[in-house]
Amino acid sequence: MEKRNVDVAIIGTGTSGMGAYRAAAKETDSIALIEGGEYGTTCARVGCMPSKLLIAAAEAAHSVEKAHKFGVEAEITKIDGRAVMHRVKSERDRFVGFVKESVDSFDKKHLVRGYAKFTADNTLIVDDKVEITAKSIVIATGSSPAIPPIFGDVKDRLIINDDVFEWDDLPESIALFGPGVIGLEIGQALHRLGVDVKIFGRGGFVGPLSDPDVLEYATKAFQEEFYINPDADVTSIKQIDDKVEITYRDFDGTCLTSKFDYVLATTGRTPNVKNIGLENTSLPLDERGVPQFNLFTTQIGTSSVFIAGDANNDKPLLHEAADEGKIAGENAAKFPNVKPGKRTSSLGVVFSDPQLATIGSSYSSLKEGCFATGEVSFEGQGRSRTMLVNKGLMHVYGEQGTGLLLGAEIFGPRAEHLAHLLAWAHQQKMTISEILEMPFYHPVIEEGLRTALRDLNSKLHIGPEPVAGCIDCGPGA
Secondary structure, eight states, X not given: OEEEEEEEEEEOOSHHHHHHHHHHHTTOSOEEEEESSOSSOHHHHHSHHHHHHHHHHHHHHHHHHTGGGGTOOOOOOOOOHHHHHHHHHHHHHHHHHXXXXXXXXXXXXXXXXXXXXXXXXXXXXETXXXXXXXXXXXXXXXXXXXXXXGGTTOOTTEEXXXXXXXXXXXXXXXXXXXXXXXXXXXXXXXXXXXXXXXXXXXXXXXXXXXOHHHHHHHHHHHHHHSEEETTOEEEEEEEETTEEEEEEXXXXXXXXXXXXXXXXXXXXEEESOTTSOGGGSOOOBOTTSOBOBOTTTOBBTTSSEEEOGGGGTSOOOHHHHHHXXXXXXXXXXXXXXXXXXXXXXXXXXXXSSSEEEEEESOGGGSOTTSEEEEEEESSSOHHHHHTTOOOOEEEEEEETTTOBEEEEEEEETTHHHHHHHHHHHHHTTOBHHHHHTSOOOTTOTHHHHHHHXXXXXXXXXXXXXXXXXXXXXXXXX
């Protein structure tokens, strides 16, 4: 068996793994970058990029459907599922190609092909062919879709979101379980592309929302467009020939049975840490077998092992994985000189229509009596009405006494842009008054943000009570 000694070993070449490699390479040339699967990130292959390609096609179809509301007569004569999926896959492959180009630029002597397992805290075996002893190790193994046992009777008709982006054509019907970020995006997109979609959930959750008012508004809005039951009572799921038969109770309690071409499980993801030999180490693990780590250093306990990206099950987002990879790689290379890295304000976006976004502290994490909530409805907001996207509700949270921006939950048009403005302000620790001193153009959707901030400042007893229809806001602001 080949034996190698290195300063840093990195398991995985996804977003966090590549970030760790680049950071470590600035400090040492003694590196092993290990990958057993395909090069390329989850985002590029089966995540954010292919899903946005599917959403873009759905938005094109939806714009035609609602054109008559502007006085423009238009009609969809055909949605060519094969053409839709051809573009999704070809553009997806282009994005994956960029990632592969990045890996190709890495020093070839650092690359090790195969699946790594721990045999001790600082020793890895790769495919029983290479033994690597490393001063420090970074676990960047990503995550995989979680499949609940309820789907045990479904065989070849059970799919995950990864499978969607390998389709050659669109199916006629889908039962989707899990109205989280992935489920909402794919479910609504497929619906707008002519697929009969029903979405089932548990516990009443929709996306990342925890604010009860925003959650209720979003749920009703989605239900006006397609079938979604976020707290469904499903009594039976079984495959019969090439269909999946599902028995469930409708909103009025009626027991219904429907057949679908596929069941799509978007029921969360599981860190890829079960098959890497952690049982052979002294690393501290939680009840799920995931290493316990420091959020700011990514260090596992007091060891020389670090964990970054989806593998740590903290924030499965590309920008978070990139930050964590950089922190892990630098600390691994400089061990035992471990330092906390800079973390950014929490920011999450769901590319549904309307979009969902969360910034900073969620509603559920805030302590009652210590904050106030500013609100704006987009139903009457000027720019939103001109574009017929006037549906949504935004809540912004501020701290009593200091007036600091704490966070926000948004369901509304262009939420991705509103969320970025708020996340930047949150990271700069701005007060609501300071944000209100920033320029707001007219007419823009961001004027709705100003309305919510003025409402919040009033409730914090810092600013005056907002004047309805004030002149400086512009008409319909």
